[in-house]
Amino acid sequence: MRTSKAARLLAAGAALTALTLLSACDSGSDQHPEKEARASEAPLQPQVNRARVDVLPGMPPVEDPADIYSADRPGRLSPAVQGFPSRVYVPNTNSNTVTVIDPKAYKVIDTIPVGHQPQHVVPSWDLKTLWVNNDLGNSLTPIDPRTGKAGKPVDVHDPYNLYFTPDGKYAVVMASMDRQLVFRDAHTMKVVKAVPVSCYGVNHADFSVDGRYFIVSCEFSGEVLKVDTAKMKVIRQEKLPFHGAMPQDVKISPDGKRFYIADMMADGMWILDGDKFTRPTFLATGKGAHGLYISRDSREMYISNRGEGTISVFDFAQNRLTKKWRLPGGGSPDMGGVSADGKVLWLSGRYNSEVYAIDTRTGTQLARIKVGSGPHGLAVYPQPGRYSLGHTGIFR
Template sequence: MTIARLGGHRRAMVAVPATTRARRPGRRVRPGAVAALLAAALLAAAGAAGCSSTSANAGGAATSDPMAGMNMATTMPAQLPPAATPTSVNVYSHDGANALSPNVAGQRQLVYVPNSDQNSVDVIDPTTFKVIDHYTTGKNPQHVVPAWDLKTLYVTNDLANSLTPIDPTTGKPKGPNIPVDDPYNMYFTPDGKYAIVVAEARERLDFYDAQTWKLVHQVHVDCPGVDHIDYSADESFLVATCEFSGKLVKIDWKNFQVLGYLTIGGMPQDIKLDPQGEVFYVADMQSNGVHLIDAKTFTKIGFMPTGKGAHGLYPSRNAKLLYVSNRGEGSISLIDFATRRIVGRWQIPGGGSPDMGGVSADGSVLWLSGRYNREVYAISTTDGHLLARIPVGAGPHGMSVWPQPGRYSLGHTGILR
């Protein structure tokens, strides 16, 4: 056992196994957050998972028995219906393979990896799987976030209270760092007017003018650990996850108003809307699976156990599958959006700690950071085999695969619509 920081980010000092330890600077912690972290530590110390690799192709059809070696017990309601018959609604309709915006013309195809414990970014050439550049940012960089207009990438330097802008045509920093408060993560409003700095330690969403970076409004949330966001299909509201309180918060972003909270327990992480706009999928690293939240009623309608430390959520390029990174066991689970069922699991050979990343523009490669292993994984979406294991700096986290298909960015590591 090693004394280290546990959780999605950086809060409390607890005893955790060396295989799951984090090494981020600490911050003030509420009692409830400490309890949640201690519970997570006990779960992490449990026996290691022993699932064999299964595979599914990029179109969602299994190439081997997807249930082999998997514990498929669920808490899904017996009558939970599959997704509605496909209609004209598809929130990812502009995110198809190589459907790149004119705004990214001339931009280099690169993978940007923020090394949270090394205050730097490594840049990977996806064609050679080699690190080709490295530069210093501010303290504790957490995510690389594409701007709404797709013309700039921002590194969120959490403990430096700054953003490092990157020019994606050169792959290098441009201009001075931009001062903002506590930028753990960052998103953009669908109209591109505001950048939403997720000030996790302050329990706030800070709305900045996306052009001048002047602070315009602050929304305080009564849920410690706010960190990830996604929008409804009509983009009228957003839902944020609160890791250290086991809650979700629904916000009317146009009027800067909290609409309500939903307690789901555990330690919610990433959140993604399904293509039909009916269900939010919420990864839970403590409950080791994904919650299903009805987008219309804002109620929980199911839970799917995916694997230890469920963390990142990424739709396939054809919007048929949802890739779930199970950080605590070194695997990726595949959820079929249409049936709302797990259809496969890919195991990283030798294990690992897959966290955040993205899918290549052509949909052929899933890229994920190895948070506690100083490495990045490139995984074939055809059959789940590991294409490359790339050494990087310490604490790689919210890496961005760029450019991405889509018209505009909503933020994080590359949520485009």
């Protein structure tokens, strides 16, 4: 979530109104999701299905339709990243820097000056470049993950977040304030097509199993979009059924049947059938639900609850929350990623100028590392996977 533009003030006002309404209204109201411990749909039943998926032309074939994250197992590093040192790259939105952490030593080893208000560090589709999204600087700073050195910035307007189409052809810039999805050449970043949107605050996304569409969250108007990848066209648009909704991160389930959308004002996540695009169900997780991260074995998803300093753990097979970890002394866990071996969850502390390292087996805090001001979309790199769909690291 951005913090330095006029729209933030408007969003804050809307958020206060939403909280007031939430406390005043009956929790069973159609406008306010029920705060349950379980999702309302039937539990997922993992099925082994090796049937061929008719994917977007040019997209790598799906290894396992029953688990689209099968290529993300520990040790399955692509040849493209062999020899890259393991690092955590932290964009500090208020300091205009990227802090580089050695994850083995839990120590800051470098600070890289970048453009104005860096929001996310995004691995490129071909895994060879990390792109720093300098939102107010209207540029992308490339970092070579082999050397850790920054290159010459590329002019890109309003790059709040960045994704890549599954065929590797296009980068998709989430131009939040411009109210556009901008398709650009994935290598040169030249504009191919700018798609206007009628919602406010496009920010996060994830792609369907076959890559033919993707779901986008609209932070400031509480909406979600369905976008046809090949046609570069918004084909569906719906408002979430919660007054004052503020959707954030988006992730698809391992079997590809559902999309999960974190909502920091509803304090949980929406569960959406992307194919049918019907009314979503809701699962309460914690105050300020923000980031969503899949475990290396595809069994669990970690949900960062920024407003209460906790991480909820969702079990896909059981279709429910099974654990909640609390950061000692509190904090503001935001965006991040899982280590290559799956043992550590790394999250930025958005309002505390720090980064948290959390043991994924026990929920124990392993380290709390001071960084610059306003740390946001950090990237753990390299990670397993054949290619990147963007954000802080969505790998297939």
